Amino acid sequence: MDMEKVNSMDFGEFVDVFGNIIERCPLIAAAVWSQRPFSDVEDLEKHFFAFIDALPQSGQEGILRCHPDLAGRELQQSTLTAESQREQAGAGLTSLSAAEQLQLAELNALYRARFGFPFVLAARLSNRAAVPRELARRLRCPPAEELRTALGEVKKIGRLRLADLFGADPARL
Ligand code: GUN
Structure with missing residues:
Protein backbone atom coordinates (compact mmCIF):
# COMPACT_ATOMS: atom_id res chain seq x y z
CA MET A 1 0.00 0.00 0.00
CA ASP A 2 1.23 3.55 -0.67
CA MET A 3 0.19 7.00 0.55
CA GLU A 4 -1.40 8.03 -2.71
CA LYS A 5 -3.76 5.10 -2.34
CA VAL A 6 -4.43 5.92 1.32
CA ASN A 7 -5.15 9.57 0.53
CA SER A 8 -7.66 8.54 -2.11
CA MET A 9 -9.62 6.21 0.21
CA ASP A 10 -13.18 7.12 1.05
CA PHE A 11 -14.23 7.09 4.70
CA GLY A 12 -15.57 3.53 4.71
CA GLU A 13 -12.52 2.04 3.05
CA PHE A 14 -10.16 3.94 5.34
CA VAL A 15 -11.93 2.71 8.48
CA ASP A 16 -12.01 -0.85 7.10
CA VAL A 17 -8.25 -0.80 6.56
CA PHE A 18 -7.11 1.22 9.61
CA GLY A 19 -9.95 0.57 12.08
CA ASN A 20 -7.88 -1.82 14.18
CA ILE A 21 -4.56 0.02 14.23
CA ILE A 22 -5.64 0.78 17.78
CA GLU A 23 -7.28 -2.40 19.05
CA ARG A 24 -11.07 -2.26 18.70
CA CYS A 25 -11.03 1.55 18.41
CA PRO A 26 -12.27 2.28 14.86
CA LEU A 27 -13.42 5.67 16.11
CA ILE A 28 -9.77 6.76 16.10
CA ALA A 29 -9.35 5.83 12.43
CA ALA A 30 -12.65 7.60 11.72
CA ALA A 31 -11.28 10.79 13.29
CA VAL A 32 -7.87 10.47 11.61
CA TRP A 33 -9.48 10.21 8.13
CA SER A 34 -10.54 13.86 8.48
CA GLN A 35 -6.88 14.89 8.71
CA ARG A 36 -5.93 13.60 5.23
CA PRO A 37 -3.90 14.00 3.09
CA PHE A 38 -0.95 12.34 4.86
CA SER A 39 2.59 12.92 3.63
CA ASP A 40 3.93 9.50 4.68
CA VAL A 41 3.38 6.65 7.17
CA GLU A 42 5.09 8.61 9.91
CA ASP A 43 2.64 11.47 9.39
CA LEU A 44 -0.31 9.06 9.47
CA GLU A 45 1.01 7.49 12.67
CA LYS A 46 1.42 10.95 14.23
CA HIS A 47 -2.30 11.61 13.80
CA PHE A 48 -3.26 8.33 15.50
CA PHE A 49 -0.97 9.08 18.44
CA ALA A 50 -2.01 12.73 18.72
CA PHE A 51 -5.64 11.65 19.03
CA ILE A 52 -4.73 9.33 21.92
CA ASP A 53 -2.61 11.99 23.63
CA ALA A 54 -5.40 14.58 23.38
CA LEU A 55 -7.98 12.41 25.14
CA PRO A 56 -8.88 13.00 28.77
CA GLN A 57 -7.76 10.25 31.16
CA SER A 58 -11.19 8.57 30.95
CA GLY A 59 -10.81 8.22 27.16
CA GLN A 60 -7.27 6.90 27.45
CA GLU A 61 -8.42 4.32 29.99
CA GLY A 62 -11.29 3.47 27.61
CA ILE A 63 -8.77 2.63 24.88
CA LEU A 64 -6.97 0.28 27.23
CA ARG A 65 -10.28 -1.36 28.21
CA CYS A 66 -10.94 -2.18 24.55
CA ALA A 71 -3.85 -15.36 26.93
CA GLY A 72 -7.32 -14.68 28.29
CA ARG A 73 -10.81 -15.99 27.69
CA GLU A 74 -11.08 -14.47 24.21
CA LEU A 75 -8.02 -16.35 23.07
CA GLN A 76 -9.54 -19.59 24.40
CA GLN A 77 -12.86 -18.79 22.69
CA SER A 78 -11.20 -17.69 19.42
CA THR A 79 -12.95 -14.33 19.52
CA ARG A 86 -1.44 -13.18 15.37
CA GLU A 87 0.46 -11.15 17.96
CA GLN A 88 -0.41 -13.42 20.87
CA ALA A 89 0.44 -16.52 18.82
CA GLY A 90 3.75 -14.92 17.82
CA ALA A 91 4.64 -14.45 21.49
CA GLY A 92 3.87 -18.12 22.17
CA LEU A 93 0.79 -17.31 24.25
CA THR A 94 -1.38 -19.80 22.32
CA SER A 95 0.70 -22.73 23.51
CA LEU A 96 1.00 -22.13 27.26
CA SER A 97 0.87 -25.01 29.72
CA ALA A 98 -2.09 -25.17 32.11
CA ALA A 99 0.17 -23.86 34.90
CA GLU A 100 1.37 -20.92 32.78
CA GLN A 101 -2.22 -20.09 31.81
CA LEU A 102 -3.29 -20.10 35.44
CA GLN A 103 -0.36 -17.89 36.45
CA LEU A 104 -1.19 -15.32 33.75
CA ALA A 105 -4.90 -15.40 34.58
CA GLU A 106 -4.10 -14.65 38.23
CA LEU A 107 -1.70 -11.84 37.35
CA ASN A 108 -4.14 -10.37 34.79
CA ALA A 109 -6.87 -10.33 37.46
CA LEU A 110 -4.61 -8.65 40.03
CA TYR A 111 -3.57 -6.05 37.47
CA ARG A 112 -7.15 -5.29 36.42
CA ALA A 113 -8.21 -5.01 40.07
CA ARG A 114 -5.36 -2.57 40.83
CA PHE A 115 -5.57 -0.30 37.76
CA GLY A 116 -9.11 -0.80 36.42
CA PHE A 117 -7.95 -1.71 32.89
CA PRO A 118 -6.33 -4.80 31.35
CA PHE A 119 -2.60 -5.36 31.08
CA VAL A 120 -1.50 -4.23 27.61
CA LEU A 121 1.90 -5.13 26.25
CA ALA A 122 3.22 -5.17 22.67
CA ALA A 123 3.14 -8.97 22.57
CA ARG A 124 5.17 -9.15 19.38
CA LEU A 125 8.13 -7.60 21.16
CA SER A 126 7.84 -10.10 24.02
CA ASN A 127 7.60 -13.83 24.63
CA ARG A 128 5.86 -16.31 26.90
CA ALA A 129 8.56 -16.15 29.60
CA ALA A 130 8.84 -12.36 29.63
CA VAL A 131 5.08 -11.59 29.70
CA PRO A 132 4.38 -12.75 33.30
CA ARG A 133 7.67 -11.20 34.47
CA GLU A 134 6.75 -7.83 32.97
CA LEU A 135 3.19 -8.10 34.29
CA ALA A 136 4.46 -8.74 37.83
CA ARG A 137 6.86 -5.80 37.55
CA ARG A 138 4.25 -3.36 36.23
CA LEU A 139 1.79 -4.42 38.96
CA ARG A 140 4.04 -2.58 41.42
CA CYS A 141 4.10 0.71 39.46
CA PRO A 142 2.23 3.83 40.60
CA PRO A 143 -1.09 4.21 38.68
CA ALA A 144 -0.18 7.46 36.85
CA GLU A 145 3.10 5.95 35.63
CA LYS A 155 1.42 2.99 20.41
CA LYS A 156 4.04 0.27 19.89
CA ILE A 157 1.28 -2.16 18.86
CA GLY A 158 -0.16 0.47 16.50
CA ARG A 159 3.24 1.19 14.96
CA LEU A 160 3.84 -2.51 14.26
CA ARG A 161 0.36 -2.90 12.75
CA LEU A 162 0.89 0.16 10.52
CA ALA A 163 4.29 -1.14 9.43
CA ASP A 164 2.64 -4.45 8.47
CA LEU A 165 0.09 -2.70 6.27
CA PHE A 166 2.78 -0.73 4.44
CA GLY A 167 5.40 -3.46 4.38
CA ALA A 168 7.67 -1.01 6.23
CA ASP A 169 10.42 -1.47 8.79
CA PRO A 170 8.82 -0.30 12.10
CA ALA A 171 12.21 0.99 13.30
CA ARG A 172 12.17 3.50 10.41
CA LEU A 173 8.70 4.90 10.99
N1 GUN B 1 -0.49 -6.85 22.74
C1 GUN B 1 -0.68 -7.02 21.43
N2 GUN B 1 -1.95 -7.22 21.17
C2 GUN B 1 -2.58 -7.18 22.38
C3 GUN B 1 -3.91 -7.33 22.75
O1 GUN B 1 -4.79 -7.55 21.92
N3 GUN B 1 -4.18 -7.25 24.08
C4 GUN B 1 -3.24 -7.01 25.01
N4 GUN B 1 -3.60 -6.98 26.29
N5 GUN B 1 -1.97 -6.83 24.68
C5 GUN B 1 -1.68 -6.93 23.36
Whole structure:
Protein backbone atom coordinates (compact mmCIF):
# COMPACT_ATOMS: atom_id res chain seq x y z
CA MET A 1 0.00 0.00 0.00
CA ASP A 2 1.23 3.55 -0.67
CA MET A 3 0.19 7.00 0.55
CA GLU A 4 -1.40 8.03 -2.71
CA LYS A 5 -3.76 5.10 -2.34
CA VAL A 6 -4.43 5.92 1.32
CA ASN A 7 -5.15 9.57 0.53
CA SER A 8 -7.66 8.54 -2.11
CA MET A 9 -9.62 6.21 0.21
CA ASP A 10 -13.18 7.12 1.05
CA PHE A 11 -14.23 7.09 4.70
CA GLY A 12 -15.57 3.53 4.71
CA GLU A 13 -12.52 2.04 3.05
CA PHE A 14 -10.16 3.94 5.34
CA VAL A 15 -11.93 2.71 8.48
CA ASP A 16 -12.01 -0.85 7.10
CA VAL A 17 -8.25 -0.80 6.56
CA PHE A 18 -7.11 1.22 9.61
CA GLY A 19 -9.95 0.57 12.08
CA ASN A 20 -7.88 -1.82 14.18
CA ILE A 21 -4.56 0.02 14.23
CA ILE A 22 -5.64 0.78 17.78
CA GLU A 23 -7.28 -2.40 19.05
CA ARG A 24 -11.07 -2.26 18.70
CA CYS A 25 -11.03 1.55 18.41
CA PRO A 26 -12.27 2.28 14.86
CA LEU A 27 -13.42 5.67 16.11
CA ILE A 28 -9.77 6.76 16.10
CA ALA A 29 -9.35 5.83 12.43
CA ALA A 30 -12.65 7.60 11.72
CA ALA A 31 -11.28 10.79 13.29
CA VAL A 32 -7.87 10.47 11.61
CA TRP A 33 -9.48 10.21 8.13
CA SER A 34 -10.54 13.86 8.48
CA GLN A 35 -6.88 14.89 8.71
CA ARG A 36 -5.93 13.60 5.23
CA PRO A 37 -3.90 14.00 3.09
CA PHE A 38 -0.95 12.34 4.86
CA SER A 39 2.59 12.92 3.63
CA ASP A 40 3.93 9.50 4.68
CA VAL A 41 3.38 6.65 7.17
CA GLU A 42 5.09 8.61 9.91
CA ASP A 43 2.64 11.47 9.39
CA LEU A 44 -0.31 9.06 9.47
CA GLU A 45 1.01 7.49 12.67
CA LYS A 46 1.42 10.95 14.23
CA HIS A 47 -2.30 11.61 13.80
CA PHE A 48 -3.26 8.33 15.50
CA PHE A 49 -0.97 9.08 18.44
CA ALA A 50 -2.01 12.73 18.72
CA PHE A 51 -5.64 11.65 19.03
CA ILE A 52 -4.73 9.33 21.92
CA ASP A 53 -2.61 11.99 23.63
CA ALA A 54 -5.40 14.58 23.38
CA LEU A 55 -7.98 12.41 25.14
CA PRO A 56 -8.88 13.00 28.77
CA GLN A 57 -7.76 10.25 31.16
CA SER A 58 -11.19 8.57 30.95
CA GLY A 59 -10.81 8.22 27.16
CA GLN A 60 -7.27 6.90 27.45
CA GLU A 61 -8.42 4.32 29.99
CA GLY A 62 -11.29 3.47 27.61
CA ILE A 63 -8.77 2.63 24.88
CA LEU A 64 -6.97 0.28 27.23
CA ARG A 65 -10.28 -1.36 28.21
CA CYS A 66 -10.94 -2.18 24.55
CA HIS A 67 -7.96 -4.57 24.67
CA PRO A 68 -8.46 -8.24 25.47
CA ASP A 69 -6.39 -9.91 28.18
CA LEU A 70 -3.22 -11.59 27.00
CA ALA A 71 -3.85 -15.36 26.93
CA GLY A 72 -7.32 -14.68 28.29
CA ARG A 73 -10.81 -15.99 27.69
CA GLU A 74 -11.08 -14.47 24.21
CA LEU A 75 -8.02 -16.35 23.07
CA GLN A 76 -9.54 -19.59 24.40
CA GLN A 77 -12.86 -18.79 22.69
CA SER A 78 -11.20 -17.69 19.42
CA THR A 79 -12.95 -14.33 19.52
CA LEU A 80 -9.82 -12.16 19.25
CA THR A 81 -9.29 -9.76 16.36
CA ALA A 82 -7.06 -11.23 13.65
CA GLU A 83 -4.25 -8.86 14.65
CA SER A 84 -4.37 -9.72 18.34
CA GLN A 85 -4.56 -13.44 17.54
CA ARG A 86 -1.44 -13.18 15.37
CA GLU A 87 0.46 -11.15 17.96
CA GLN A 88 -0.41 -13.42 20.87
CA ALA A 89 0.44 -16.52 18.82
CA GLY A 90 3.75 -14.92 17.82
CA ALA A 91 4.64 -14.45 21.49
CA GLY A 92 3.87 -18.12 22.17
CA LEU A 93 0.79 -17.31 24.25
CA THR A 94 -1.38 -19.80 22.32
CA SER A 95 0.70 -22.73 23.51
CA LEU A 96 1.00 -22.13 27.26
CA SER A 97 0.87 -25.01 29.72
CA ALA A 98 -2.09 -25.17 32.11
CA ALA A 99 0.17 -23.86 34.90
CA GLU A 100 1.37 -20.92 32.78
CA GLN A 101 -2.22 -20.09 31.81
CA LEU A 102 -3.29 -20.10 35.44
CA GLN A 103 -0.36 -17.89 36.45
CA LEU A 104 -1.19 -15.32 33.75
CA ALA A 105 -4.90 -15.40 34.58
CA GLU A 106 -4.10 -14.65 38.23
CA LEU A 107 -1.70 -11.84 37.35
CA ASN A 108 -4.14 -10.37 34.79
CA ALA A 109 -6.87 -10.33 37.46
CA LEU A 110 -4.61 -8.65 40.03
CA TYR A 111 -3.57 -6.05 37.47
CA ARG A 112 -7.15 -5.29 36.42
CA ALA A 113 -8.21 -5.01 40.07
CA ARG A 114 -5.36 -2.57 40.83
CA PHE A 115 -5.57 -0.30 37.76
CA GLY A 116 -9.11 -0.80 36.42
CA PHE A 117 -7.95 -1.71 32.89
CA PRO A 118 -6.33 -4.80 31.35
CA PHE A 119 -2.60 -5.36 31.08
CA VAL A 120 -1.50 -4.23 27.61
CA LEU A 121 1.90 -5.13 26.25
CA ALA A 122 3.22 -5.17 22.67
CA ALA A 123 3.14 -8.97 22.57
CA ARG A 124 5.17 -9.15 19.38
CA LEU A 125 8.13 -7.60 21.16
CA SER A 126 7.84 -10.10 24.02
CA ASN A 127 7.60 -13.83 24.63
CA ARG A 128 5.86 -16.31 26.90
CA ALA A 129 8.56 -16.15 29.60
CA ALA A 130 8.84 -12.36 29.63
CA VAL A 131 5.08 -11.59 29.70
CA PRO A 132 4.38 -12.75 33.30
CA ARG A 133 7.67 -11.20 34.47
CA GLU A 134 6.75 -7.83 32.97
CA LEU A 135 3.19 -8.10 34.29
CA ALA A 136 4.46 -8.74 37.83
CA ARG A 137 6.86 -5.80 37.55
CA ARG A 138 4.25 -3.36 36.23
CA LEU A 139 1.79 -4.42 38.96
CA ARG A 140 4.04 -2.58 41.42
CA CYS A 141 4.10 0.71 39.46
CA PRO A 142 2.23 3.83 40.60
CA PRO A 143 -1.09 4.21 38.68
CA ALA A 144 -0.18 7.46 36.85
CA GLU A 145 3.10 5.95 35.63
CA GLU A 146 1.35 2.72 34.64
CA LEU A 147 -1.23 4.57 32.53
CA ARG A 148 1.64 6.21 30.61
CA THR A 149 3.44 2.88 30.18
CA ALA A 150 0.29 1.11 28.96
CA LEU A 151 -0.46 3.87 26.41
CA GLY A 152 3.14 3.59 25.21
CA GLU A 153 2.50 -0.12 24.56
CA VAL A 154 -0.71 0.74 22.65
CA LYS A 155 1.42 2.99 20.41
CA LYS A 156 4.04 0.27 19.89
CA ILE A 157 1.28 -2.16 18.86
CA GLY A 158 -0.16 0.47 16.50
CA ARG A 159 3.24 1.19 14.96
CA LEU A 160 3.84 -2.51 14.26
CA ARG A 161 0.36 -2.90 12.75
CA LEU A 162 0.89 0.16 10.52
CA ALA A 163 4.29 -1.14 9.43
CA ASP A 164 2.64 -4.45 8.47
CA LEU A 165 0.09 -2.70 6.27
CA PHE A 166 2.78 -0.73 4.44
CA GLY A 167 5.40 -3.46 4.38
CA ALA A 168 7.67 -1.01 6.23
CA ASP A 169 10.42 -1.47 8.79
CA PRO A 170 8.82 -0.30 12.10
CA ALA A 171 12.21 0.99 13.30
CA ARG A 172 12.17 3.50 10.41
CA LEU A 173 8.70 4.90 10.99
N1 GUN B 1 -0.49 -6.85 22.74
C1 GUN B 1 -0.68 -7.02 21.43
N2 GUN B 1 -1.95 -7.22 21.17
C2 GUN B 1 -2.58 -7.18 22.38
C3 GUN B 1 -3.91 -7.33 22.75
O1 GUN B 1 -4.79 -7.55 21.92
N3 GUN B 1 -4.18 -7.25 24.08
C4 GUN B 1 -3.24 -7.01 25.01
N4 GUN B 1 -3.60 -6.98 26.29
N5 GUN B 1 -1.97 -6.83 24.68
C5 GUN B 1 -1.68 -6.93 23.36
